[in-house]
Amino acid sequence: MQQERDVRDELRATIDARRDLGPDYEAALVDSLADRLDATITARVEAELKRRGKEVKRKEDNPRSIVPIVLGSMAIGIPLTAIASQAGTVGLLVAWLSIVLINIAAAGALMRRP
Template sequence: MPEIASQPPAAGQGYRPPPQAGTQTTREDLRAVIAARRDLGPEYEDALVDSFLDKLDVEIAARVRNEVAAHIGHQPLPGRRPKDSAVGVALGSLGIGIPLTGIAAGTSGGPGLLLAWGGIVAVNLAYALSRRTQR
């Protein structure tokens, strides 16, 4: 069995992932900050670090915006269903239907009961038709 090296590869050897967009600029900025720190001395270190971090924040925000923009309009991830608000409308209709049934039957009898449930059915039908036209 071959022996596995216990030491990490020397600088410049081994696998390096391909640089991402903006990575080279970030490396150059960091090198510039280090060089400026050498030239200016330790008393400017905090200002240099803050400046570099501000540039890094801007770059990260741009990357996040690009990723979000790239994913807008894409299909949902496999295995995940989009939220279906029809369940909420159906449960809400049943939840409202119970007290309306009692109130309508108690005060108006049959005609009130038909009117209350006719309204609930009309709301659900309108919702179903609006969903059909959105597809």
Template sequence: MPEPRVPRDEAEAALHARRELGADFEPAVVDSFVDRIDAAIEARVAQEVKRAGKPAPRRKDDGHALALAIVSLGVAIPLSGLAAHEAGVAGLVVAWLGIVLVNLAHALSRLRRGD
């Protein structure tokens, strides 16, 4: 049985569409291509698990970790500038410490739940 793959022409088409559609549609094009890659990876993992005789692991990721990372970076840029301008290096350290702690708390809660 051949292994599931994302065909090269699909990758090239996604890159071409990204260039053609511009920045407004870039997130949608990238998300669509990443979904296809995820599906191919999941199919490969399922095949390997099936060969090993174990049930396929269930995917629990609902996108919250990625969303938190994106929001954290989006907030970090203006927050860093504001904190550095208003409070100097100490403000910058406090701002980044808050961002890191929020992400760390989320990661630890996922570990405790077994995600």
């Protein structure tokens, strides 16, 4: 019940701050409150899972995430395309084929990892 009281106090404080600061700060106050609520909900879920004896696995703990590799490939691919386009179609094919092969190799390595 203490957590519910804390959430209510946070909401009241946010509303009071909005009154004091005005509408210019409304978006920042809403974002801040949403972050605090998200943290509170996450803590409650983790506590309940722990109480039930279940392992809590966070998304960022997942070693199999390929998202950084894919985003990195796209970030490198944009300037690489500009550079490779100077060599024509063959340059573009070599550059993007290399990126595709690197992504396939990385995905395969992540799949094989325990």
